[in-house]
Amino acid sequence: xxxxLEDGLAVFEDGSFDIVLQIDTxxxxxxxxxxxxxxxxxxxxxxxxxxxxxxxPNRLAVLQGRMPVTKRLPYQWFDTPNIRVxxxxxxxxxxxxxxxxxxxxxxxxxxxxxxxxxxLLASTAVFKFxx
Numbered sequence: 001x002x003x004x005l006e007d008g009l010a011v012f013e014d015g016s017f018d019i020v021l022q023i024d025t026x027x028x029x030x031x032x033x034x035x036x037x038x039x040x041x042x043x044x045x046x047x048x049x050x051x052x053x054x055x056x057p058n059r060l061a062v063l064q065g066r067m068p069v070t071k072r073l074p075y076q077w078f079d080t081p082n083i084r085v086x087x088x089x090x091x092x093x094x095x096x097x098x099x100x101x102x103x104x105x106x107x108x109x110x111x112x113x114x115x116x117x118x119x120l121l122a123s124t125a126v127f128k129f130x131x
Contacts, residue, residue: 005029012042022048027082037098040131045103052107052118052125054087059120072123088119095129104128 003011006029020043026032027050039046051072052058061068067077075081086094088107095102107114107122114122 005035006031008034009038009042014041015044017043019043019045019047022046024050026050027084027086030083032084033094033098036094036100040098040100040129044130046100046129047127048091048129049108049124049126050086050091051082052088052122053085054089054119055109055123056120057123070123086125088122088125091125091127095127100129100131102127102129 001011003009005025020039022035022039026035026048029035036046036048039048053068053073055070055072057070058068058073061070069076073080073082073085088105092102092105105118105125105127107118108124108126109122118125
């Protein structure tokens with residue numbers, strides 16, 4: 001099945017899936033808030049992962065006046081497929097604004113789990129959430 005995620009997940013009924021994964025998708029969508037709500041609607045559990053723009057090398061690049069180019073964000077600002085950037089801390093606010101409960105969250109960096117200061121030390125933010 002091929003769908004345009006910008007159109008939502010209306011082809012699926014509420015609670016159709018045990019778990020819905022949105023891995024590296026939200027930063028590419030114009031309507032990320034709608035997709036997050038749709039993920040929670042069709043799945044009993046949702047998991048999202050996205051590049052954490054607040055990771056310290058990204059902060060350093062911005063302080064130096066440049067947009068970051070890293071393993072996790074490998075494109076120049078003018079040719080990136082990402083239409084937005086977000087941070088670990090931003091997602092917590094977004095989830096609450098959508099009426100979602102964050103059941104677990106952590107960061108990842110180079111394959112290692114990061115639970116201490118993930119907004120600063122993790123290149124990827126990972127969240128498990130539900131209604």
